[in-house]
Amino acid sequence: MLRHGKCCRSGLLVLLAKGLSCLLELKVLLLFFCLLALISDLPFEINVLFAESCVEKCEKTGCLNDQCFSSCKIAVNGGISELLQSKCPYDAWIEWDCTSECRYQCMMLREAKRTNNGELPVKYHGKWPFKRVLGLQEPLSVIFSLANLAVHLQSFISFLYLLHRVLPKRPQGKRGPYYEYSFQWTVYGLAALNSWVWSAVFHARSTLVTERADYSAAVALLGIGLIVAIIRTFSLRIEATQVMVAAPVIAFVSTHIMYLNFYNFDYGWNVKVWVTMGVLQVLLWTVWAGYVCHPSRLKLWFVVTGGAMIKFLDILDFPPLGGLLDAHALWHAFHVALTWLWWSFIKDDASHRTSQLLRRTQETGESKKSQ
Numbered sequence: 578m579l580r581h582g583k584c585c586r587s588g589l590l591v592l593l594a595k596g597l598s599c600l601l602e603l604k605v606l607l608l609f610f611c612l613l614a615l616i617s618d619l620p621f622e623i624n625v626l627f628a629e630s631c632v633e634k635c636e637k638t639g640c641l642n643d644q645c646f647s648s649c650k651i652a653v654n655g656g657i658s659e660l661l662q663s664k665c666p667y668d669a670w671i672e673w674d675c676t677s678e679c680r681y682q683c684m685m686l687r688e689a690k691r692t693n694n695g696e697l698p699v700k701y702h703g704k705w706p707f708k709r710v711l712g713l714q715e716p717l718s719v720i721f722s723l724a725n726l727a728v729h730l731q732s733f734i735s736f737l738y739l740l741h742r743v744l745p746k747r748p749q750g751k752r753g754p755y756y757e758y759s760f761q762w763t764v765y766g767l768a769a770l771n772s773w774v775w776s777a778v779f780h781a782r783s784t785l786v787t788e789r790a791d792y793s794a795a796v797a798l799l800g801i802g803l804i805v806a807i808i809r810t811f812s813l814r815i816e817a818t819q820v821m822v823a824a825p826v827i828a829f830v831s832t833h834i835m836y837l838n839f840y841n842f843d844y845g846w847n848v849k850v851w852v853t854m855g856v857l858q859v860l861l862w863t864v865w866a867g868y869v870c871h872p873s874r875l876k877l878w879f880v881v882t883g884g885a886m887i888k889f890l891d892i893l894d895f896p897p898l899g900g901l902l903d904a905h906a907l908w909h910a911f912h913v914a915l916t917w918l919w920w921s922f923i924k925d926d927a928s929h930r931t932s933q934l935l936r937r938t939q940e941t942g943e944s945k946k947s948q
Contacts, residue, residue, distance in 0.1 A: 631686065635679035641686070649675035673712070673782075681709070698896040704783070708900035717901050718780035721909030725916055726773035732920030733766035739924055744931045755931040757814045761805045762923055765798075772798040776909075792847060793834045799854040800830035806858045809926075810865035859885065873925035880919045887911045 635641045639649030673681070680701070688698060688706045698706055710716035740754045747755055772794040779791035804823045813819050833850055837843070859881055866874040866881075890904040890911070897903040 631683035632676075632679045635683060636675055639675070641679065641682045644682070646673075646675065646678045646682075648673055648678050705897050705903055706900065707897055707903075710901070713781045714783055715780040715903075715906065717906040718903075718909055719777050721906055721913065722773055722777035722780055724913045725909060726770065726777065728913055728916045729766065729769045729773060729920070732917060732924075733770065736762065736766065736920060736924050736927070739927060744928065745935065754927075755934045756927040757930065758805070758809055759927070761808055761819075762927075765801050765805050768794075768798045768801045789838050789842065792837060796830055796834055796837075796847070796850065799851060799858075800826050803854050803858055806861040810861045871926070872929055873922050876918055876922040876925070880915050880922065883911070883915050883918075887915070 631641070635646075636649065639645050684701050684706050685708075691698070707715050713719050740756060740759050744754055744756070747753060753759065772791075775787070775791040775794040779787040781787075804826050807813070807822050807826075808819050813822060833847075837847060862877055862881055866877045871877070887908055890908045893904045895904050897906075
């Protein structure tokens with residue numbers, strides 16, 4: 578990693594100054610993520626004992642304030658009736674079960690009373706009271722998740738087009754593009770698409786299955802991102818070395834996902850894993866950008882710094898404005914721009930490395946001809 582930094586050095590004083598600057602940045606980043614880890618591990622404000630009589634009555638009758646729900650069944654002459662006719666045509670599509678529908682309706686009824694009394698919103702089962710739109714549980718988070726998915730998809734396709742249609746290929750006898758990390762970034766792109774699909778699904782409808790799928794996809798993306806960061810920043814080009822780096826990370830991430838899904842869905846432990854892998858990636862990219870004279874290192878620094886800054890939105894965690902826009906939705910929104918810039922850096926890196934390797938190949942060929 579250090580050998581690529583020769584073009585950025587102009588003497589011992591410059592090197593010392595950059596070293597102190599990097600050290601200061603690392604201390605600030607470590608302090609920030611330690612604070613983030615502590616705050617993220619705090620328990621949510623949970624208001625689970627809300628209007629239990631309202632929920633029980635709704636589940637028994639299938640109705641609330643003259644509104645009945647298709648997912649509920651009611652007792653008629655000692656038997657169970659057919660599904661009630663829904664007043665909302667999207668309920669059947671989004672598949673809200675009776676308990677979830679009743680909890681939502683009772684929650685909104687109670688929040689309306691709290692608002693009339695001048696009280697602030699509170700969390701119910703760890704979530705803010707969002708207004709459903711077209712059956713979507715957190716509509717703005719769904720929209721911004723889909724926006725991130727679209728940016729990832731467009732950028733990933735343009736990255737593949739750059740590799741296989743624009744940049745020169747290796748000579749005959751050698752397969753694939755010149756860029757040594759094309760496979761790693763391809764796997765990363767697929768993992769990112771998978772993660773944002775499940776993010777949209779989870780925010781559309783929070784169930785046990787969608788929640789675990791979203792968290793598992795996010796952990797997998799962080800794990801793959803960590804592998805790519807190690808391989809790229811340390812310039813590991815030998816396949817055996819790449820496997821040695823990837824194997825323990827894959828083993829840990831796979832074990833963690835199985836632990837969450839089949840043993841104990843421990844949210845606090847999962848947050849610690851997220852923060853640890855995120856901190857490692859930030860440190861690797863920050864130090865690498867400080868030592869390597871990469872033409873697009875400013876983009877990388879902006880992504881790292883911007884990603885750290887917008888994480889404060891999750892820490893703030895304010896109630897949703899108008900019942901729709903909360904801190905997490907804003908985090909998704911700002912993440913769209915960072916996603917585009919991140920893929921722009923990746924494509925710049927592919928072009929830069931390809932030009933370097935082509936120049937080296939040409940110089941080697943010319944030296945052989947001169948001999």
